[in-house]
Structures are given as C-alpha cells and as structure tokens.
Amino acid sequence: xxxxxxxxxxxxxxxxxxxxxxxxxxxxxxxxxxxxxxxxxxxxxxxxxxxxxxxxxxxxxxxxxxxxxxxxxxxxxxxxxxxxxxxxxxxxxxxxxxxxxxxxxxxxxxxxxxxxxxxxxxxxxxxxxxxxxxxxxxxxxxxxxxxxxxxxxxxxxxxxxxxxxxxxxxxxxxxxxxxxxxxxxxxxxxxxxxxxxxxxxxxxxxxxxxxxxxxxxxxxxxxxxxxxxxxxxxxxxxxxxxxxxxxxxxxxxxxxxxxxxxxxxxxxxxxxxxxxxxxxxxxxxxxxxxxxxxxx
Amino acid sequence: xxxxxxxxxxxxxxxxxxxxxxxxxxxxxxxxxxxxxxxxxxxxxxxxxxxxxxxxxxxxxxxxxxxxxxxxxxxxxxxxxxxxxxxxxxxxxxxxxxxxxxxxxxxxxxxxxxxxxxxxxxxxxxxxxxxxxxxxxxxxxxxxxxxxxxxxxxxxxxxxxxxxxxxxxxxxxxxxxxxxxxxxxxxxxxxxxxxxxxxxxxxxxxxxxxxxxxxxxxxxxxxxxxxxxxxxxxxxxxxxxxxxxxxxxxxxxxxxxxxxxxxxxxxxxxxxxxxxxxxxxxxxxxxxxxxxxxxxxxxxxxxxxxxxxxxxxxxxxxxxxxxxx
Numbered sequence: 167x168x169x170x171x172x173x174x175x176x177x178x179x180x181x182x183x184x185x186x187x188x189x190x191x192x193x194x195x196x197x198x199x200x201x202x203x204x205x206x207x208x209x210x211x212x213x214x215x216x217x218x219x220x221x222x223x224x225x226x227x228x229x230x231x232x233x234x235x236x237x238x239x240x241x242x243x244x245x246x247x248x249x250x251x252x253x254x255x256x257x258x259x260x261x262x263x264x265x266x267x268x269x270x271x272x273x274x275x276x277x278x279x280x281x282x283x284x285x286x287x288x289x290x291x292x293x294x295x296x297x298x299x300x301x302x303x304x305x306x307x308x309x310x311x312x313x314x315x316x317x318x319x320x321x322x323x324x325x326x327x328x329x330x331x332x333x334x335x336x337x338x339x340x341x342x343x344x345x346x347x348x349x350x351x352x353x354x355x356x357x358x359x360x361x362x363x364x365x366x367x368x369x370x371x372x373x374x375x376x377x378x379x380x381x382x383x384x385x386x387x388x389x390x391x392x393x394x395x396x397x398x399x400x401x402x403x404x405x406x407x408x409x410x411x412x413x414x415x416x417x418x419x420x421x422x423x424x425x426x427x428x429x430x431x432x433x434x435x436x437x438x439x440x441x442x443x444x445x446x447x448x449x450x451x452x453x454x455x456x457x458x459x460x461x462x
Numbered sequence: 463x464x465x466x467x468x469x470x471x472x473x474x475x476x477x478x479x480x481x482x483x484x485x486x487x488x489x490x491x492x493x494x495x496x497x498x499x500x501x502x503x504x505x506x507x508x509x510x511x512x513x514x515x516x517x518x519x520x521x522x523x524x525x526x527x528x529x530x531x532x533x534x535x536x537x538x539x540x541x542x543x544x545x546x547x548x549x550x551x552x553x554x555x556x557x558x559x560x561x562x563x564x565x566x567x568x569x570x571x572x573x574x575x576x577x578x579x580x581x582x583x584x585x586x587x588x589x590x591x592x593x594x595x596x597x598x599x600x601x602x603x604x605x606x607x608x609x610x611x612x613x614x615x616x617x618x619x620x621x622x623x624x625x626x627x628x629x630x631x632x633x634x635x636x637x638x639x640x641x642x643x644x645x646x647x648x649x650x651x652x653x654x655x656x657x658x659x660x661x662x663x664x665x666x667x668x669x670x671x672x673x674x675x676x677x678x679x680x681x682x683x684x685x686x687x688x689x690x691x692x693x694x695x696x697x698x699x700x701x702x703x704x705x706x707x708x709x710x711x712x713x714x715x716x717x718x719x720x721x722x723x724x725x726x727x728x729x730x731x732x733x734x735x736x737x738x739x740x741x742x743x744x745x746x747x748x749x750x751x752x753x754x755x756x757x758x759x760x761x762x763x764x765x766x767x768x769x770x771x772x773x774x775x776x777x778x779x780x781x782x783x784x785x786x787x
Binding site for chain 1: 525527551554555558559561562563566567568569570571572580581584585615617618628631635
C-alpha cells in the first residue's frame with residue numbers, strides 16, 4: 167500500500183499537506199515565533215515582511231491589535247483541526263448509524279427516523295446552536311457537540327438511500343440466505359460499499375464545519391479569545407479586507423490547503439478501499455514488480 | 463423414504479399498492495396458486511416457465527424469503543412453512559441458493575476465500591482459522607477453481623468462474639437442498655455445459671437435491687430427473703423428464719417444446735408452432751377458469767368456467783387440463 171501511495175502523486179501530496187498541518191498544530195509552542203495573543207499597538211496592521219513597510223519579525227504581518235498573523239495561524243490549527251475532525255467523526259458515526267438502521271429495518275422504524283431527520287433539517291441550525299451554547303456556556307467540547315447535533319442529517323439521508331438500493335442487491339440476498347445476521351450484513355456487506363460516497367460527503371462537511379465554527383466564534387459563542395482558530399481569524403479580519411488583505415488571506419489559505427490535502431488523500435483512500443479501482447490503477451506496476459522480482 | 467422437500471398447495475400473494483388516488487389502495491395479486499411437488503434425496507426437479515410464471519417466487523417461498531398465503535412446505539418431513547428465528551437460521555444451513563447473475567451475487571469488496579468461508583463462519587462450523595482455510599481450499603478445489611483464487615477479488619474472474627464461487631458458497635454447509643435460480647442463463651453458452659456438469663458431479667458425490675429453476679428447456683432436460691411446468695402461477699404438468707419431453711400431455715407444454723428451434727433450417731421451417739404467441743396472463747384479474755384458456759387452441763367453455771385440477775393420468779405423470787393431448 168505504501169508503494170502505491172508513492173505512485174499516486176496527488177495522494178502523496180495530500181498526505182504531506184495533511185502531515186504538515188497536523189505537525190504544525192502539534193508543534194505550535196516550539197515553532198510559533200510569537201505568542202499568538204501578545205498585542206502591540208505600535209506594530210498594528212503591519213503588512214507581510216516582503217512588502218514595503220513590512221516588519222521582518224512578523225513574516226505574515228500583524229492584525230488590528232498587533233498580533234502576529236503567522237503565530238495565530240500556527241496556534242489556530244489546533245482548534246480548527248480538532249473541531250473539524252471531531253465533528254465529522256461524531257456526526258458521521260451517528261448519521262451513518264441512523265441511516266443504516268432506517269434503511270435496513272424499513273417500514274415504521276424508517277418512517278420515524280426519517281421524520282426526525284426532516285424535523286431537524288427544517289429547524290434553523292444556527293438558532294439551535296445559539297440556544298444550546300448560551301445555556302451550556304461556550305467551550306471547545308460544546309462547539310463539537312453542538313455542531314455534530316446540527317450536521318448528522320446529511321449522512322443519515324445519504325446512507326439510508328444507498329442502503330435501500332443495496333439491500334435488494336443479489337449479494338446481500340445471498341448473504342441473508344447463507345444465514346448472516348443483520349449486524350454482519352450491514353457491517354460486512356453494506357457499509358464497505360458505502361465508503362466512496364461517505365468520504366466525499368465527509369470532506370465537504372469538514373469545510374462546512376470549519377466555516378460554521380468560524381461563524382459561531384465570530385458571534386462570540388465559539389472559540390474564546392485568547393485562544394484562536396482559523397475561522398475566527400477569517401471572521402474578525404473581514405472588517406479590514408480593504409486595508410489589510412493579509413488578515414483574511416492567510417488563515418483562509420490555511421483552510422484551503424487543509425481541505426485540499428484531505429481531498430487529495432481521500433482520493434487515494436477511495437481507490438485503495440475499492441478492489442476493482444485499485445487493480446485498475448495499480449495493477450500494472452504491481453505485475454511489473456512481480457515480474458522484476460522473478461527475473462532476479 | 464421421506465422426500466427432501468414436499469410442497470403442498472403452496473400459494474403466494476403479492477400485495478400491490480396503487481398510489482393513483484387520494485389514498486393508497488392495496489390489493490392482492492396471486493403469484494402462485496396451490497402448487498405442489500416433491501423432491502427426493504439426490505433428485506433434481508426442473509421448474510420451467512416463462513417470465514412471470516412464478517418460478518422464482520416458488521424458489522423464494524421454499525427458502526422462506528417470501529411469505530406464503532396458503533399451503534405447507536415440508537423439509538425432510540418437518541413443517542417449515544412458518545419457521546422463524548433460530549429455527550430459520552438452522553434451516554438456512556440445510557437449504558441454499560445459487561443465484562442467476564454471478565457478477566452481482568458476490569460482494570465486490572470481499573475476497574473469494576471470505577465469500578466462500580462466510581457460511582462456515584456465521585454457522586460456527588470451523589473450529590480454527592487453519593480449519594477454515596483448509597475447508598475453503600477444499601471447496602474451491604471441488605468446484606474446479608485454481609488454488610490461489612481465494613486471495614483474489616470477484617472482479618478478477620470470468621462469469622463461469624464466479625458462478626463456481628457461488629456454487630462453492632452454496633455447498634459450504636453441505637446442504638440437503640439447493641435451489642438454483644436460473645444458474646446458467648447469465649453465462650456464455652460455451653461455459654453453461656461446464657457449470658451444469660459440475661452441478662451434476664457434485665450431486666452424485668454429495669447426494670443432494672436440486673430445485674433447478676430455468677427457462678432453457680435444453681439445460682433442464684440435461685440435468686433434471688423430473689420436470690414441472692408452471693404457467694401463470696399454476697402447475698400445468700409434472701412428470702419424469704422423458705415423459706415431459708417425449709410425450710407432453712398439456713397443450714402448454716407442447717407449445718413450449720415446439721418453440722425450441724431445431725438446428726436444421728428446412729426442418730425448422732416445416733414445424734408448426736402450436737401456440738399463438740401472446741402476452742403472459744394478467745395475474746391481477748380474477749379468473750375462475752384455466753389460466754391458459756385464453757391462449758389454448760383446445761380451450762372450450764368448460765376451460766373458461768372451471769379450473770382443471772392437477773390429475774394423475776399415468777403413473778407419476780400429472781396434468782392440469784380438461785382436454786389433455
């Protein structure tokens with residue numbers, strides 16, 4: 167598998183980007199040049215170092231309070247990645263579970279579960295978030311839970327629809343005749359065939375979650391200063407778009423690069439989890455290696 | 463000797479929901495009407511009929527995949543018509559299915575060894591991994607697949623090979639009865655014979671019974687000991703293979719046989735078609751008489767008024783017709 171990743175250049179780039187972002191988040195205390203919360207009125211709104219008036223001490227410039235943009239990006243990776251990944255995993259698992267049960271059980275169970283999804287979808291998410299956060303109080307855990315509560319429905323709908331069509335597939339019938347129980351059918355026969363669409367949706371949702379976290383933080387109910395996140399920086403830099411473009415550009419780029427990395431890596435993952443696609447893409451080089459090995 | 467399978471007066475109705483009006487309206491459409499047959503140990507019964515005749519429904523009902531609305535199904539003398547729960551699970555080990563399309567009946571994301579070993583796993587028939595591996599290897603060998611096929615995925619195989627995998631899976635639990643639902647109609651003509659011969663070899667070795675569902679009369683003649691003809695959910699005729707093919711007594715059976723082309727153009731041109739080609743019967747319309755009356759050249763008022771019973775006209779030869787040939 168490692169050798170195949172080496173041949174899949176986009177996949178490899180994706181993995182390197184992801185490793186870079188995760189490494190940045192983990193090593194933040196050692197690699198950040200400044201304290202991300204340290205303010206300096208004298209150095210406020212300094213442009214990136216390579217521009218005229220740029221300050222070499224602040225590579226990517228400073229914000230309206232004189233805080234170093236680069237340091238904030240490095241520290242902000244922590245909250246952004248944590249919230250993004252945790253929410254996608256949490257809402258994804260719950261949504262997939264609901265979808266599997268609804269699609270496979272059918273009948274009344276399906277109707278009840280899907281009406282729950284409808285109710286939740288029709289309810290404005292931001293309102294729910296504001297309500298819960300103002301009662302419970304803002305914290306990283308609250309954001310994760312609240313975002314998971316408002317984002318699981320898409321998985322449930324997607325999975326239910328696919329399960330409905332897969333459960334009449336001949337190989338599912340064959341498994342039932344063999345005597346497999348429902349859990350085994352869902353886990354071994356249906357879920358693996360859901361990987362591709364789920365990966366696609368999860369990646370799209372990751373971006374959504376990062377932006378939703380930004381929106382909540384912007385309203386003062388998400389990540390609390392002095393802590394920071396990319397979304398919060400983009401949101402608060404918005405007011406200065408015309409005087410200090412670097413405030414939104416660099417955190418925005420960080421989000422874009424992360425999503426790109428996830429996307430490229432997921433492309434490789436999707437191919438690798440599908441035996442047919444995998445052989446199409448890598449079969450030639452594998453056969454070539456086997457031949458070379460035999461020749462020696 | 464108790465037959466492996468006995469089916470008595472089996473009826474199946476499908477519920478159809480009309481959504482045209484304000485409220486959905488449900489009605490019952492009969493798919494099978496009081497059919498009955500027996501399969502002895504080591505015997506193959508061919509079940510023949512055109513599309514919509516109910517032959518697949520019959521197979522599914524016997525495997526307890528669709529609910530019956532009347533009659534009894536006995537497996538080795540035990541009534542299984544309403545089996546459920548653990549009893550049904552045990553039954554699954556005794557009755558297996560070979561599906562029509564080998565390309566869609568194997569999970570594309572599972573290795574061949576996992577597909578064939580799955581029955582052993584879910585019924586806890588293998589004590590260890592090593593035993594499981596050995597038994598899967600033995601099964602693959604038995605169906606004539608190369609020894610290294612276990613590690614590969616279904617997409618690496620041809621249709622004939624995949625159908626062998628399907629047969630190996632069906633045999634894994636050493637069932638007493640295998641329902642083969644059109645097992646060769648999705649295959650190339652050149653590999654049909656191989657798969658059919660494989661099924662016959664296995665039957666001789668294991669002494670199992672087949673319910674062989676097909677519309678290909680030549681294949682059915684080759685593999686079956688006895689043949690049952692189904693039309694419109696009703697049993698038309700059942701008899702030994704040679705009696706059906708050489709001496710059909712039901713007009714529908716004769717029509718079916720006459721529709722098989724002869725590989726000799728002048729002879730083919732001279733043959734008469736004994737049945738007007740017509741659409742399959744509309745099962746939703748209640749019909750008091752014989753289901754075949756609308757297409758039958760011999761039909762009389764009696765046929766349209768009253769359905770003929772399945773009567774024995776020669777030893778082991780039963781026909782549902784008022785005017786048998």
